[in-house]
Amino acid sequence: xxxxxxxxxxxxxxxxxxxxxxxxxxxxxxxxxxxxxxxxxxxxxxxxxxxxxxxxxxxxxxxxxxxxxxxxxxxxxxxxxxxxxxxxxxxxxxxxxxxxxxxxxxxxxxxxxxxxxxxxxxxxxxxxxxxxxxxxxxxxxxxxxxxxxxxxxxxxxxxxxxxxxxxxxxxxxxxxxxxxxxxxx
Amino acid sequence: xxxxxxxxxxxxxxxxxxxxxxxxxxxxxxxxxxxxxxxxxxxxxxxxxxxxxxxxxxxxxxxxxxxxxxxxxxxxxxxxxxxxxxxxxxxxxxxxxxxxxxxxxxxxxxxxxxxxxxxxxxxxxxxxxxxxxxxxxxxxxxxxxxxxxxxxxxxxxxx
Numbered sequence: 540x541x542x543x544x545x546x547x548x549x550x551x552x553x554x555x556x557x558x559x560x561x562x563x564x565x566x567x568x569x570x571x572x573x574x575x576x577x578x579x580x581x582x583x584x585x586x587x588x589x590x591x592x593x594x595x596x597x598x599x600x601x602x603x604x605x606x607x608x609x610x611x612x613x614x615x616x617x618x619x620x621x622x623x624x625x626x627x628x629x630x631x632x633x634x635x636x637x638x639x640x641x642x643x644x645x646x647x648x649x650x651x652x653x654x655x656x657x658x659x660x661x662x663x664x665x666x667x668x669x670x671x672x673x674x675x676x677x678x679x680x681x682x683x684x685x686x687x688x689x690x691x692x693x694x695x696x697x698x699x700x701x702x703x704x705x706x707x708x709x710x711x712x713x714x715x716x717x718x719x720x721x722x723x724x
Numbered sequence: 725x726x727x728x729x730x731x732x733x734x735x736x737x738x739x740x741x742x743x744x745x746x747x748x749x750x751x752x753x754x755x756x757x758x759x760x761x762x763x764x765x766x767x768x769x770x771x772x773x774x775x776x777x778x779x780x781x782x783x784x785x786x787x788x789x790x791x792x793x794x795x796x797x798x799x800x801x802x803x804x805x806x807x808x809x810x811x812x813x814x815x816x817x818x819x820x821x822x823x824x825x826x827x828x829x830x831x832x833x834x835x836x837x838x839x840x841x842x843x844x845x846x847x848x849x850x851x852x853x854x855x856x857x858x859x860x861x862x863x864x865x866x867x868x869x870x871x872x873x874x875x876x877x878x879x880x881x882x883x
């Protein structure tokens with residue numbers, strides 16, 4: 540069915556607000572992170588830095604139903620780039636030491652993309668939005684990990700997204716007359 | 725607040741408040757675009773100690789990298805998307821229809837029933853997946869183009 544002009548305008552504004560919110564949140568996270576890192580040596584608590592992170596989290600929670608698409612785009616392109624770097628073995632500016640590192644990133648990207656796919660069928664619930672926000676924070680604030688390519692926090696973020704998928708599967712109503720494919724016997 | 729976070733090639737901006745222009749004195753526009761190609765992205769706004777291989781590969785700006793940075797890395801994503809979307813488009817086919825004279829499979833036509841054939845499946849799983857992947861790729865490209873536009877404006881103005 541064709542969308543009316545009004546519906547298209549509303550859809551475009553929603554998409555623009557979601558993507559814009561995502562970028563503003565990213566800038567707030569970057570600035571907040573800078574302030575927190577800069578105050579690491581001093582005894583002062585970087586209130587402004589933490590406030591920026593809290594505001595970023597609130598924006599991300601409110602707009603998660605849109606920016607998951609943008610996150611999917613980053614994962615799609617990143618997975619392809621990871622595979623390309625793995626195939627060519629040439630990584631001039633990424634600092635990888637082995638081919639397995641870009642391959643790991645490609646697998647991470649594909650796994651994230653697979654977990655995001657369900658949101659294109661059904662909009663994310665509040666729990667899903669929280670999981671998406673936690674995933675994003677874990678992705679952009681990496682702790683030291685098994686390699687320079689992926690950090691532990693990024694893997695924890697993926698585990699949180701996986702857990703939210705598991706919970707949604709567990710909560711989904713089961714009809715005893717349906718088979719594994721949801722078709723009535 | 726600086727709008728960009730300069731890395732190795734970019735001369736640090738004067739820390740005297742808000743700056744819009746990012747082009748250093750004596751720098752050409754192309755040199756400025758090249759030196760800031762990695763900074764106008766999600767990875768670029770993160771503190772340098774937070775950047776790792778995953779953020780560099782997954783959260784970079786492919787458009788800016790292709791045009792002004794390391795094209796061999798940026799083009800991988802674009803080539804993959806272009807080839808992938810074309811092959812998916814060619815491969816998934818049309819949803820089947822049945823129960824009218826216009827059914828896409830001749831054996832499913834019914835005698836005496838005219839009019840547009842109802843679709844057996846609204847959309848196949850492959851079509852849904854292709855639609856999702858094309859959609860996310862388009863949004864990502866739109867954001868990258870927008871950030872590259874902002875970069876171009878920033879490089880047009882001297883600090």
